[in-house]
Amino acid sequence: MTSGSPIQFPSDFLWGSSTASYQVEGAVREGGRTPSIWDTFSHTPGKTHRGDTGDTACDHYHRYRDDVALMSRMGLQAYRFSVSWSRVQPTGRGPAVQQGLDFYRALSDELLAAGITPVLTLYHWDLPQELEDAGGWPVRDTAQRFADYAALVAEALGDRVELWTTLNEPWCSAFLGYGSGVHAPGRTDPAAALRAAHHLNLAHGLGTQALRAALPARAQVMVSLNPAYVKPRTDTPADRDAARQIDALATRVFSGPMLHGRYDDDLIADTSRITDWSHVRDGDTQLIRQPLDALCVNYYTPSVVSAAEDDGEVERRDGHGASEHSPWPGADRIAFHQAPGEQTAMGWSIDPTGMSELLLRFSREAPGLALYVTENGAAYDDKPDADGRVHDPERIAYLHQHISAVHDARAAGADVRGYFLWSLMDNFEWSYGYSKRFGAVRVDYDTLERIPKSSADWYAQLARTGLLPEVPEG
Ligand code: FCB
Numbered sequence: 293m294t295s296g297s298p299i300q301f302p303s304d305f306l307w308g309s310s311t312a313s314y315q316v317e318g319a320v321r322e323g324g325r326t327p328s329i330w331d332t333f334s335h336t337p338g339k340t341h342r343g344d345t346g347d348t349a350c351d352h353y354h355r356y357r358d359d360v361a362l363m364s365r366m367g368l369q370a371y372r373f374s375v376s377w378s379r380v381q382p383t384g385r386g387p388a389v390q391q392g393l394d395f396y397r398a399l400s401d402e403l404l405a406a407g408i409t410p411v412l413t414l415y416h417w418d419l420p421q422e423l424e425d426a427g428g429w430p431v432r433d434t435a436q437r438f439a440d441y442a443a444l445v446a447e448a449l450g451d452r453v454e455l456w457t458t459l460n461e462p463w464c465s466a467f468l469g470y471g472s473g474v475h476a477p478g479r480t481d482p483a484a485a486l487r488a489a490h491h492l493n494l495a496h497g498l499g500t501q502a503l504r505a506a507l508p509a510r511a512q513v514m515v516s517l518n519p520a521y522v523k524p525r526t527d528t529p530a531d532r533d534a535a536r537q538i539d540a541l542a543t544r545v546f547s548g549p550m551l552h553g554r555y556d557d558d559l560i561a562d563t564s565r566i567t568d569w570s571h572v573r574d575g576d577t578q579l580i581r582q583p584l585d586a587l588c589v590n591y592y593t594p595s596v597v598s599a600a601e602d603d604g605e606v607e608r609r610d611g612h613g614a615s616e617h618s619p620w621p622g623a624d625r626i627a628f629h630q631a632p633g634e635q636t637a638m639g640w641s642i643d644p645t646g647m648s649e650l651l652l653r654f655s656r657e658a659p660g661l662a663l664y665v666t667e668n669g670a671a672y673d674d675k676p677d678a679d680g681r682v683h684d685p686e687r688i689a690y691l692h693q694h695i696s697a698v699h700d701a702r703a704a705g706a707d708v709r710g711y712f713l714w715s716l717m718d719n720f721e722w723s724y725g726y727s728k729r730f731g732a733v734r735v736d737y738d739t740l741e742r743i744p745k746s747s748a749d750w751y752a753q754l755a756r757t758g759l760l761p762e763v764p765e766g
Pocket of ligand 1: 312315460461464518590667714721722730
């Protein structure tokens with residue numbers, strides 16, 4: 293690749309990597325942990341690729357010390373992990389289980405001893421099954437349960453963890469979990485999906501209040517969204533309107549109440565056939581709008597949409613698995629299209645413009661708000677070569693493009709403070725099981741051996757110097 297002017301990030305820019313509890317921990321029956329909706333779902337025949345489950349995953353629960361050593365070798369300054377709710381509060385109610393909290397304490401201590409900042413996500417999709425049995429996210433009480441859980445974790449870890457995020461990608465929890473059903477708990481009820489979205493918002497608001505009450509003043513409270521970078525296929529009014537609808541359902545349904553204390557009128561109107569929104573009580577949206585220390589953006593791929601010309605054209609795929617049920621309540625006449633250009637092994641097309649555009653959007657929408665990229669990365673079918681090394685030039689190229697886009701956004705005024713690669717290591721990719729590899733480190737699922745790929749070395753160079761390395765030739 294030809295070199296332009298060098299891309300240098302400031303020395304206080306945080307370079308990290310992300311994982312999530314159910315995707316890496318394993319040890320699902322240890323220390324008093326009870327099933328989450330993902331245990332139930334993955335053990336339900338037909339729900340995941342080849343019936344894969346997170347029972348063992350990467351065995352991070354037992355191997356976390358080695359994994360932190362690996363992070364040190366990669367020069368990482370931060371590690372974003374999530375807490376398994378049913379490991380620390382098995383029924384989703386009542387007192388915490390000490391052994392569960394101890395695991396996250398030990399992990400945080402190991403990170404701090406290695407000079408790596410722990411970044412804790414409270415909820416990365418693994419609701420305790422008992423709470424789903426009581427109605428799950430479509431039920432208002434689940435938001436209060438989340439706030440109580442947030443307080444328990446904050447009391448136990450507030451002395452050592454400074455960076456907190458409430459939810460990861462509530463869009464997936466609500467619309468894949470209760471709409472298209474490709475994620476746990478696998479329900480396919482559009483009205484329930486919209487109620488789930490509101491109660492996740494409420495959980496964020498109540499959870500943020502609970503964290504503020506329990507954490508020292510220096511703690512930072514944030515949330516990770518996966519806003520859509522939506523492009524109309526053509527510039528016609530009908531296609532532009534399709535893009536507007538998806539923007540409302542993908543992004544503004546969360547950023548509206550969280551940043552501005554409101555649901556937009558067009559969202560309410562578009563979904564009026566599905567719900568009258570009477571589950572939103574007076575004061576809710578103001579409660580959801582809590583002051584945030586930063587907004588975190590996860591970005592992978594753009595969405596190209598058009599007004600469907602006939603019903604047959606409506607493409608139900610959404611990138612996380614196919615379903616005959618739509619994850620877009622009320623948006624029945626919208627078609628999704630493959631964007632031109634290269635794709636990753638997920639079939640996700642590559643467009644780094646989305647990264648800079650989304651960061652700039654939020655920096656304009658919420659002036660002064662700090663931003664982080666808490667997920668970005670790519671799956672490829674990389675394999676070890678004869679000498680046992682894993683060369684993944686496509687992943688390096690993807691990262692280079694997207695990190696350049698982060699730099700562009702900073703240069704244009706977005707206050708982006710850090711970037712987290714998804715993922716530290718190959719792991720359980722939800723309904724795709726172990727068939728999709730996102731890691732900078734390869735995991736051999738027979739031996740659980742970790743093998744850093746060439747992207748791990750490339751990323752280490754970046755993390756150590758802040759200077760974006762070139763993409764190696766060939
Ligand atoms: C995101 C999820 C993460 C992982 C990546 C590929 O939507 O937050 O757990 O599955 O996609």
